[in-house]
Amino acid sequence: KAGVTQTPRYLIKTRGQQVTLSCSPISGHRSVSWYQQTPGQGLQFLFEYFSETQRNKGNFPGRFSGRQFSNSRSEMNVSTLELGDSALYLCASRLGIGFQETQYFGPGTRLLVL
């Protein structure tokens, strides 16, 4: 079974621009979560989607948004990019919801904001 895929793998943007990242979960998985990883803050939860609905959201500004499609694929969008948004963005999928479910991660998208 194919793992979680994320596109693009690398991205360079300038301040003020917006960016959209894509995530395809493992086949059959209906929950998709997004995490931001930076050297200073570590791994932080952004949001989670299940059945096209956002279930949980982390402590990030409204510039960070996401959505999920009927095929469970998810996109996250960051508007008005800031230098501090430079990070590795990781997507994770799991079969369903519930704190006991294991999350499986994709390779991430490395975003550099200049």
Added chain:
Amino acid sequence: AQKVTQAQTEISVVEKEDVTLDCVYETRDTTYYLFWYKQPPSGELVFLIRRNSFDEQNEISGRYSWNFQKSTSSFNFTITASQVVDSAVYFCALSESASGSEKLVFGKGTKLTVNP
């Protein structure tokens, strides 16, 4: 509030040495899950193990073993006879039911370097 502490920022060992990575967690919940993930330089987080709060049995998988002790809120990970391929950043994570959010709370990670 949930919190995971990995006090060891970096560890360097020589191949074939045993190494233990420490993980201490805080939670007010009685029902929770603990995880270990490995992050090689490529960036992908690779799932290693999941343990629920009611199962304190130690687990062994090949050269990997995990020691879960509720009394000390610790979930330590030992690699026996380390190999160069074990070099990576290892993350301990916690998921609990009481918070209302099934997100993973991660520790800061321990960077393990295994030298030949």
